[in-house]
Amino acid sequence: MIPFVDLRAAHAEVAEEVLQGFDRVLQDTAFVQGPDVAAFEKEYAEYSGVPHCIGIGNGTDAIELALRAAGAPAGAEAVLPANTFVATAEAVVRAGLRPVLADCDDDHLLIDPASAEAAVGPDTAAILPVHLYGQQAPMAAVQDLATRRGLTLVEDAAQSQGSEQQNRPAVGLAATSFYPGKNLGAYGEAGAVLTSSPELARAVRLLTNHGSEAKYRHETLGFNSRLDTLQAVVLRAKLKRLARWNELRRAAAERYDKLLSGIEGVRLPRTAPGNLHVWHLYVVRVPSRDKVMTSLHAAGIQAQIHYPTPVHLQPAFQYLGYAPGDFPVAEKAAAEILSLPMHPHLTPSQQEQVAETLEKILNHL
Numbered sequence: 001m002i003p004f005v006d007l008r009a010a011h012a013e014v015a016e017e018v019l020q021g022f023d024r025v026l027q028d029t030a031f032v033q034g035p036d037v038a039a040f041e042k043e044y045a046e047y048s049g050v051p052h053c054i055g056i057g058n059g060t061d062a063i064e065l066a067l068r069a070a071g072a073p074a075g076a077e078a079v080l081p082a083n084t085f086v087a088t089a090e091a092v093v094r095a096g097l098r099p100v101l102a103d104c105d106d107d108h109l110l111i112d113p114a115s116a117e118a119a120v121g122p123d124t125a126a127i128l129p130v131h132l133y134g135q136q137a138p139m140a141a142v143q144d145l146a147t148r149r150g151l152t153l154v155e156d157a158a159q160s161q162g163s164e165q166q167n168r169p170a171v172g173l174a175a176t177s178f179y180p181g182k183n184l185g186a187y188g189e190a191g192a193v194l195t196s197s198p199e200l201a202r203a204v205r206l207l208t209n210h211g212s213e214a215k216y217r218h219e220t221l222g223f224n225s226r227l228d229t230l231q232a233v234v235l236r237a238k239l240k241r242l243a244r245w246n247e248l249r250r251a252a253a254e255r256y257d258k259l260l261s262g263i264e265g266v267r268l269p270r271t272a273p274g275n276l277h278v279w280h281l282y283v284v285r286v287p288s289r290d291k292v293m294t295s296l297h298a299a300g301i302q303a304q305i306h307y308p309t310p311v312h313l314q315p316a317f318q319y320l321g322y323a324p325g326d327f328p329v330a331e332k333a334a335a336e337i338l339s340l341p342m343h344p345h346l347t348p349s350q351q352e353q354v355a356e357t358l359e360k361i362l363n364h365l
C-alpha cells in the first residue's frame with residue numbers, strides 16, 4: 001500500500017513539540033487568540049517575505065475576507081481559472097461577486113493571461129490567479145492586467161506555501177489554506193491572509209473578529225473566522241520544517257521525472273521558467289485516465305484527480321450559463337490528469353514501485 005500523503009510521518013517529526021505546545025495552551029486556557037496565534041502570524045509573514053499575516057479559520061474564508069477587505073463591490077465580476085478547487089469560486093460568490101472563468105495554459109495548467117484578459121469586462125472588479133499544484137501563476141502578466149484594468153488582485157496561494165517566482169511583483173493580497181493535506185497543514189481547519197498593505201491587514205483583522213478591534217465595539221459587520229490557537233501551535237512546529245519538507249518534495253519530483261520520462265503515454269508535469277515549485281501535487285497526464293487510476297488503486301497505489309470537473313461544469317455553478325467546450329484546455333486536462341503519491345516522506349523504492357506499476361498498466365491498456 002502506497003498512500004497518497006503520509007500525515008502520520010509528518011506528525012512523528014513534530015509530535016513532541018506539538019504536545020508540549022498543546023499542554024501550554026491547555027494550562028493557560030488561551031484557546032482563542034492565544035499568544036501562539038500572534039507568534040505564528042509573525043513567523044509565517046517572515047517566512048513568506050510579506051509584512052502582514054492574519055490567521056483565518058480556513059482557506060475559503062481567507063479568500064472571501066481578502067476580497068471583502070479590498071472592497072470589491074457586490075454584484076461585480078471576478079475572474080478566476082476554470083480549473084481550480086471549487087473553493088476559489090465559492091469564496092468569490094460568498095463575497096457577493098459573480099465568477100467569470102478563464103482557461104489555463106496546456107503546459108502548466110495555470111491561468112492563461114490572454115484568456116483572463118478576454119474575460120475582463122466593464123463589471124470586472126477582481127482577478128484571482130491560483131498557484132495550482134505548487135507553482136505560481138504568471139504573476140507579471142496577471143499583475144499587468146490587474147493594473148491596466150484597475151482590478152483587485154487576490155492570489156489563491158493555498159497550494160504554494162514556500163514557492164517562489166523570479167522577478168514577480170510583491171504580494172499585494174494573497175490567501176492561503178492550512179488544510180491538513182497542504183504543504184503546511186494544520187490538524188483541522190486553518191488559513192491565512194497575507195498582505196503588504198497595513199490598511200488591508202487591519203480590514204481583514206476586523207472582518208475575522210466580528211468587525212471589532214476594541215471589545216464590544218463593532219465598526220463593521222464582521223465574521224467569526226479566527227485562526228484557532230491549537231492549530232497555531234501545530235503550524236509553528238511544522239513551519240520550522242517546511243523548507244526542508246519542500247526540498248524533499250522537489251527531490252521526489254525529480255526522481256519521478258527520471259523514473260517516468262521513458263514511459264510511453266505519460267506526460268510529465270512542467271515547471272514554468274523562473275518558478276521554484278513546491279510540488280503540493282505531482283500531476284501527470286495519461287490516456288484512459290479513469291481505467292489507469294482504477295488499476296493503480298487495485299495495485300495498492302493511492303492516486304487522485306485534482307480536479308475531475310472544472311468549475312463551469314459543476315452543478316453548483318450551472319447558473320453562470322457556461323457549457324461544455326467553453327474552456328477546452330481545462331476540460332481536456334480534466335480527462336487526463338492523475339496526481340501520484342507526493343509528500344516529503346515518500347521513499348525512492350515507493351516511487352520505483354509507482355513507476356513500474358504505471359508502466360505495466362499503460363502497456364496493457
Ligand SMILES: *Cc1c(COP(=O)(O)O)cnc(C)c1O
Binds near residue numbers: 058088179
Ligand atoms: C485547499 C484549497 C482552498 C480552500 O482551503 P480550505 O482551507 O479547505 O477552505 C482554496 N483554494 C485552493 C486552490 C485549495 O487547494
